[in-house]
Each structure stands twice: as C-alpha cells, then as structure tokens.
Amino acid sequence: MSEVAAAEMPVDRSIDTSKMQISDELAIQITGMNKWYGSFHVLRDINMTVYRGERIVICGPSGSGKSTLIRCINRLEEHQAGQIIVDGTELTGDLKNIDKVRSEVGMVFQHFNLFPHLTILENCTLAPIWVRKVPKREAEETAMHFLEKVKIPEQAHKYPGQLSGGQQQRVAIARSLCMKPRIMLFDEPTSALDPEMIKEVLDTMISLAEEGMTMLCVTHEMGFAQAVANRVIFMDQGQIVEQNEPKEFFNNPQSDRTKLFLSQILGH
Amino acid sequence: MSDTHSNTVSYVRDTMLDQQEPPVTERGVIKWLRENLFSGWLNSVLTIASLGVIWFIIIEIGPWLLNTVWNAESLRECRAILDGTSGACFAVIKDRWHQLLFGFYPPEHYWRPVLAMVLMLVALAPILFSEVPRKMLYFSVLFPFIGYHLLWGGSVWLPISVLLGFVVGYVAFRATAKLSSLVSVIAAVAGTFLWWVFLAGPFDAAMYSVAPIGLEYVRSDAFGGFLISIVIGVSGISLSLPFGILLALGRQSDMIFLKSVCVIFIEFIRGVPLITLLFTASLLLNYFLPPGTSFDLILRVIIMVTLFASAYMAEVIRGGLAALPKGQYEAADALGLDYWKAQRLIVMPQALKIAIPGIVNTFIGLFKDTTLVVFIGLLDPIGLSNAIRADTDWNGIYWELFIFIGALFFIFCFGMSRYSMYLERKLKTDHR
Numbered sequence: 001m002s003e004v005a006a007a008e009m010p011v012d013r014s015i016d017t018s019k020m021q022i023s024d025e026l027a028i029q030i031t032g033m034n035k036w037y038g039s040f041h042v043l044r045d046i047n048m049t050v051y052r053g054e055r056i057v058i059c060g061p062s063g064s065g066k067s068t069l070i071r072c073i074n075r076l077e078e079h080q081a082g083q084i085i086v087d088g089t090e091l092t093g094d095l096k097n098i099d100k101v102r103s104e105v106g107m108v109f110q111h112f113n114l115f116p117h118l119t120i121l122e123n124c125t126l127a128p129i130w131v132r133k134v135p136k137r138e139a140e141e142t143a144m145h146f147l148e149k150v151k152i153p154e155q156a157h158k159y160p161g162q163l164s165g166g167q168q169q170r171v172a173i174a175r176s177l178c179m180k181p182r183i184m185l186f187d188e189p190t191s192a193l194d195p196e197m198i199k200e201v202l203d204t205m206i207s208l209a210e211e212g213m214t215m216l217c218v219t220h221e222m223g224f225a226q227a228v229a230n231r232v233i234f235m236d237q238g239q240i241v242e243q244n245e246p247k248e249f250f251n252n253p254q255s256d257r258t259k260l261f262l263s264q265i266l267g268h
Numbered sequence: 269m270s271d272t273h274s275n276t277v278s279y280v281r282d283t284m285l286d287q288q289e290p291p292v293t294e295r296g297v298i299k300w301l302r303e304n305l306f307s308g309w310l311n312s313v314l315t316i317a318s319l320g321v322i323w324f325i326i327i328e329i330g331p332w333l334l335n336t337v338w339n340a341e342s343l344r345e346c347r348a349i350l351d352g353t354s355g356a357c358f359a360v361i362k363d364r365w366h367q368l369l370f371g372f373y374p375p376e377h378y379w380r381p382v383l384a385m386v387l388m389l390v391a392l393a394p395i396l397f398s399e400v401p402r403k404m405l406y407f408s409v410l411f412p413f414i415g416y417h418l419l420w421g422g423s424v425w426l427p428i429s430v431l432l433g434f435v436v437g438y439v440a441f442r443a444t445a446k447l448s449s450l451v452s453v454i455a456a457v458a459g460t461f462l463w464w465v466f467l468a469g470p471f472d473a474a475m476y477s478v479a480p481i482g483l484e485y486v487r488s489d490a491f492g493g494f495l496i497s498i499v500i501g502v503s504g505i506s507l508s509l510p511f512g513i514l515l516a517l518g519r520q521s522d523m524i525f526l527k528s529v530c531v532i533f534i535e536f537i538r539g540v541p542l543i544t545l546l547f548t549a550s551l552l553l554n555y556f557l558p559p560g561t562s563f564d565l566i567l568r569v570i571i572m573v574t575l576f577a578s579a580y581m582a583e584v585i586r587g588g589l590a591a592l593p594k595g596q597y598e599a600a601d602a603l604g605l606d607y608w609k610a611q612r613l614i615v616m617p618q619a620l621k622i623a624i625p626g627i628v629n630t631f632i633g634l635f636k637d638t639t640l641v642v643f644i645g646l647l648d649p650i651g652l653s654n655a656i657r658a659d660t661d662w663n664g665i666y667w668e669l670f671i672f673i674g675a676l677f678f679i680f681c682f683g684m685s686r687y688s689m690y691l692e693r694k695l696k697t698d699h700r
Contacts (some may be wrong), residue, residue, distance in 0.1 A: 097605070103604030115600035117617050119695055126613060127603035151619055161698035177604065 007139040010202040010223040019212040022053040022230060025201040026085075027183055027214045028073060033082030035068060042068050044238045046082070052182075055058040055215045057246075060235035061261060066218045069235070070185045073216070074105045087182060103131050106176030112168040112189040114160035120147070120171050124178045132179065139178070146174040150204050166197025170204050177208075184208065222266060228251060234258050291293030332356055333642065342661035359673050360665050364656050368672065371492015371647050375579075377421075380483065381495050384418040387411060388502065396687065412503075419499065421483035424477040432471070433463040488566045492647035494611055494676060501635040501680075504573040508634065510626070511574065512581025513620075517611065519586060530582070536577035545572040550644035569641055577634040584630055589615065622697045628688035632681045649673040 028050040042065045050056060058066045061222040071077040072084060075091050076099050086101045090168045112259045115123050124143035128134040134142070147153045150170035152163075160168055164258045169189055176184060186205065190198040202224050209215060209228040219225070225232050225246050232249040234257075242249070242258045250266075284628030292298060306312045335355030340346040346357035361368070370381060391411035394404040413427035444452040476482070491499070518530035525621070537545075549568040592615060601609035620627070642651040653669040656662050 068318040074602055076601060099604050099606060102602060105602075107599075109595060109599065109602075111593075111595050113593075113595035115596065115599070115618075117621065117695070127605060128446050130613060131604045157696040175603070231532055 004144050010221060010227060011206055013229055015206060016210045017247075019210060020053065020055070020228070020230070021212060022051050025052045026050075027052045027054070027087065028216075029085045030073075031083045031085075033072065033079050033084060035065075035072060035077065035079045035081075042238050043072070043079070045238060048233070048240065050183075050216065052214050054210050054231060055209050055213075055229045056217065056231045056233060057224075057229040058216065058233045058235060059220060059225070059261075059265075060241075063206045064235040065238040066235045067187050070216050071186055072220055073183075073185060074102050074107055076107075099131075103127075103179055104182050106181035106184045106231065107178060108172050108176055108184070108186045108189045110191050112160070112165070112172045112192075114168055114172055114175070116160050119157050119159055119235060120152075120163070120267070123160065123171060124175045127175070128178050143178050144173070147171070147179045149177070149207070150174045151200075164197060165193045166200045169193065169197070169201045173201075173204055173208070183214045183216070186215065186219065188220075190219060191220055220265060222250070234261065236261075289574035292450050318354060334459055338362055342565075342659075343663065343665050348395070354671070356668055357665060358668050358672075360656065360662050360668050364652075365660070365672075367652055367656065368493045368649055368669075370495050371652060372490045373486060373492070373495060374490065377484065377486060379420045380421070380486075384415045385498070387418070388415060416506060417483065420493075422485040423472055423476040423480070424482040425472045425479075426468075429475070430464065430470040431470045433460045433468060436460060436463040473547035488564050491566060493649050493652050496641065496646055496648050497635070497638045497677075500570055500573055500638045500641065503570045504577050504634050504669055505631050505637075507570075507574040508577035508581050508630070513616065515578055515582035516589060519582060519635045520589060533581050537576055538583070542573070542576050542637055543643060545576055546640060546644050548572065565646065569644070569646065572644075573606075573638065576637075580630045581627065582625050584626035585619060587626060588621075590621035591622045592618055617630060623691050624695075629686055632684055635680060635684070649676070 026049065028048070030046050032050040033043060033046040034041070046069060048260065060066050068077055072079050072091075074088060079091075087104050089097050089101050091101060093099060114120075115126070118126065121140060121143055124147065125136065125139040126141065128139040129136055144153055144156065147156055151174055152167055152170055152174075155163055155167060155171070160171065163171065173189075189205070190201050193201060198221070202221060205215070205217070205224065206228055217224070217229075229246050231243060232246050233240055234249070234253075234255075236257050242253065242255050245255075249258075250262065253262055279291070289295065293302065305315045333356055335353060337346045337349050337355060337357050337359050340357065340359035341363070343357060343360070346359055350357070364586050366375065366378070370378060373381060388411065390404070391408040393424065394400040394402065395408055410431075413431050417424055417427050437456040437460035441452045441456035515530050515534060518526050519534065521527050521530075546569060549572040550565060553563065553568055596614055596618065600614040602651060605613065614620040639648050639650045641648050642654075645651075647655060650673065653673060656669065657665060
C-alpha cells in the first residue's frame, strides 16, 4: 500500500452504479496522434481507446497537454499527425465531418462560455433548433427537462449574468445535453468555482455518469475520479505517463512522476 | 450566546425614539444646492462663471429671437418692419421652407416625398423596435423599391425588374443548394448580376410597352434640400452596416487573399477624403463608363458615401469582434454551429451590441457628411441656402437659414443618439 491519502468523496449520497456499464463498442480511438503549437511539441504520440460507457478522468500538472488532448477530440484544436476517430467518423479537414462530430460530442468549459445575450432557455435551445432543426416547442421541452435535471428550471428566463458560477456551469452542462450527445467532454469544469459550487457541479456530473454517459473529464477532483471513473489517465509533458483503474492508480502508482503528482495533489 | 456577554452592563430601552427630520443643511433645496453647485470654492467659482455665460447668451440672443419677423416678402421688408431694432427674420423660412425641404421637386408632386417619408418611418419601425410585429419586416424589405418609385417615378417595372434580380438569385441559390454552400452563394450572386446586366433593362422596356404604368418621372437634378440629405443619408446608413459587417469579417478571415482585399479596401477608403470620392463620383466615373450610359448622380453619390461609411463601419465592428472572448467562438463551434450560424446567432449580436456607440457615431457622421455634396453641385440644404441668398429678395440673410438647417440636422442626429442609448439599455443583459 502506498502512503497517499485517500481523496474525499464529493457527494454525501451513495452512487448508483447499476447503469455504469462499459460496452465493447468503440467511442473514441486515437492512434499515434501528435500536435505542435508552432515548434512546441504539445502532444506526443497519444494512443488511446475509449469504449462506450467509459468514465475517464485525465489529470496531470498544468501545461501537460490534457486540455489540448480533449480539445482535439472535437477539433477545437487541430492535430498534425496520427488519427482521431470519434463515433466512427475520422476527424480531418473536412468541415462536414467536424460539424457531425461536434453535434455528437458535448463539451463543458472551464469558464462556462454561456452566451450572455441569450436567456438560459435560449442558450439551451439554440443548437437543437439551428443544428438539429428541432421545432422550437420541442426544443424548449427538452431544455426544460435537462434544466430540471441540473436542478435549475426556475432560472430558465434569466440571463447568464444573473446566475452564480455553479449555476452557470450546470446550465452549460444542460446546454450540451440538449444536443443529446453520445460523448461528453469536460475541460476543468470546476476549476473556476468556489468550493461550495464545485460540489453542486460534481453532483450533476455524477448523476450524468450514473445514467451511463461516456465521459472524458480533465479535472483535479480526485474524489470524483475515485467515485465514478473507471480509468484515470495521468499526463505529463504531452504524453500519457500512466493509466489505470482509480483504485490501483491512487493506491499503487507505478511511475515516480505519478507518485510525486499524487503526493502534491492529495498530500497535506 | 448570552453568557459570552455576561460582563457587559445590562440595558433596556423603555421609550422608543420617533423618526426626526434631518438637519436643515441636509435636506431639500439647500442640500441640492450644496451638493450640485457650491460643493467647494473652485466649484462655486465655476458655477458662477457658467451662470454668467448663460446670462450673456440669453441677453445677446434672446431679444433677437423674440423680436422675430414671420411675415415679409424680402429682407428689405423685414428690415423695414424691424425699423432698426435687433430681430430675427424667420420670414425667409416661411417663404422658402418648401425649397429647403424638397429643393426644386415639382410642387404638385410634393405628396410623393412626403408619402415616401411616412412609409420609410413605417418600414423602420420593425427594424428599430422589436415590439412591432415581425411580419412588417416584409414591408421593410420592399420599401427601398417602393420608395425609389415614389421619389423618381418613371416605369413601375424598373424597380420590379431589379427586385426580380433577387428572386433570380434566390432561385439559383436553391437550385444549387445541394452541391455546396460556396457554389450556391456564387450561383446566387452571379444569377442576380446577370439578370441586372442583361435582362433587367429589356424586361423593363418590354413590360412598359405592354403596360405603361408608373408615376411621372422626376429627374435627379430636381432633388434638393433635406430630401437629398435624407435619401443619401438613409441609403448610406442602411447599406453601410451590412457592408461594414462583411468587411470586418473579411478582415478577420484566415483566407489570405480575401483578407488582403478587405484590408486594402478599408485602408484606402479611410486614407482618402470623402470629398475626393465625391468628385470621383461626379466627374471621373463617367470617363470609365461606356459612352451613352447615364448613371444617376444621386445613385453614384450614394455608392461612394456607402463605400466610405462601410470602411469606417468595418473598423468599428472589428473593435466589437475583438472585445468578444474567444470562449464564445469555441462554445459556438463545440455545439456544432457552422461559421455563418455562429456569426449570426452568437458573434454578431454581441459584437454589434458592444459596437453600438461607434456605429451610431459613424451614422451621425455620415448623415452630416451628406452636406458635402454641395461641392459637386447637388443642392443639399447648404447648397439651397446659397441659392436662396442668390435671390435679390433674400440677399444677405445668413443666421436664420443656418439656424433652421442646423436645427433640423440636430433633430435627426439627436434622435439617433437617443435611440442608441435606448438600445444599449434594452440590450443590457449583464448584472441586472
């Protein structure tokens, strides 16, 4: 046993794992992927396979390329070598493929990125109406359903600027869910939040995991990783250094880099 | 809790105090005077100095304005009535107001510009105020053609034919929509222009020979006064905004040639005085056009004013675009919105909102710049004031004409300024 302290549970309830099943159907496949910012080699030979229903937490020190990695999955960042296949569609320069992947993959950002000129409800219905061509009435019903799920239906007619950070992030999650995505990407969703609000956002993410959503989550919330992740990936200097199931990862880290990181993030 | 304070002396209030008036220096007129006029010795001096200036202006101008002559046929008659006392002679406005408003537009047709003006207000209503039913936007789209026919007259088929060009473009767009969005945009533009260049004229002629309907033709040189200012100003304003948006987007584009074209256009236009462009429009353009083509002078001026204003508009909008956080683009991308949808639904509403003060600033500047057309022989209000003075009846009158013209311009520009403030307040969605 390692001496690393156990992370705190993010919610006070027991987690229902009955629907957290991993199928052998491929969701994302990344092979030999490399990316450069100018001459800086940010991602180096990334190989990664994600099956449907997996809940993966990606962690690592800042600048290790973890955000860049998940931003490559919906091509907010372009990769220069290797292959990324999302839901059977390969990401290349083809705009049609990119739009197809983006409408299937939801993304939640560190700074929420809600549209400040639209109400909460309009934020949630915009993409379904304009991308999926869903009738307005139906889109609003779906939006209200997901706003109830993230527990803020009463804010539907307010503007993002009137909500707290935690509420905004839950709206951002609802906005992504309204597109009925098959994969959700979270890019440090709780890093810009106060501790109290972190809890409400993690709670939302956990209930999403309980429904069997395929999730990739860049986060430093190790409690969340232990509670719901089936795999933890540790990155450093643009490479995947170690990946394992959470129990093994936290209790028995293999590489020295991982041990150092864990002792810094969990140690006292 | 109570035991932690056990060492404090116990106290119970037995009579409650009634609310009392604040001291006399802290309420009513005295408070207001102290806070707003005499809050320090420097401010007191400034207050007294300002009062002095206001008093001086009233003393100097007041009697002149109050002692106004409204009924006179000429300046001579005015002076006879005033009999040596100081007084304004606004009789010139009463005598010549129709010229200041319409120029030499035939008086029996005055109803046409008036009706066009009323319809313009109707067409503007749904654009300016979201409370007005959205269906009225159809009228706003049609208004330029209706307005053109009302003002210039001639064959009614000409504006219809031009309008049909857009229909042709739309049909071409739909027909090629399945291929790719770029192809269909090119097809739409090409279809529209081909119609305008080759078929619009013959169509107009053919239809007019079959059904000669239309108002009596009024030549452009009969236009003048505020009619010309408003025609040029409103057309320039409504055309420069869309062109400015396209130029701003082009300048931000990754496509190097498109970007260069936009940058060169913007920098060239901004580097050249408007008056040069207007001279180009009035004199040089004719040399470049095929012989025999007559291209209406007002139309040429509208084009030049639009180009000029859209270059400025592009830079103002670019400022709005630059103020938008990168996250907004990323969120739009991540939701699967394509470039144009992201621009229309996410980027532009926010960028334009940020740019409202600058946009309206450009509009006001454009509207006032329409007075420059006096230098190429169009009789805008300033030009007409010269023409009125050229008449022996009114030779020597300045102030009254310029006050009238200035007041009308002020009303338009002040209106735009107030509208922009209303819009800013209405679109404010943060920290409420």
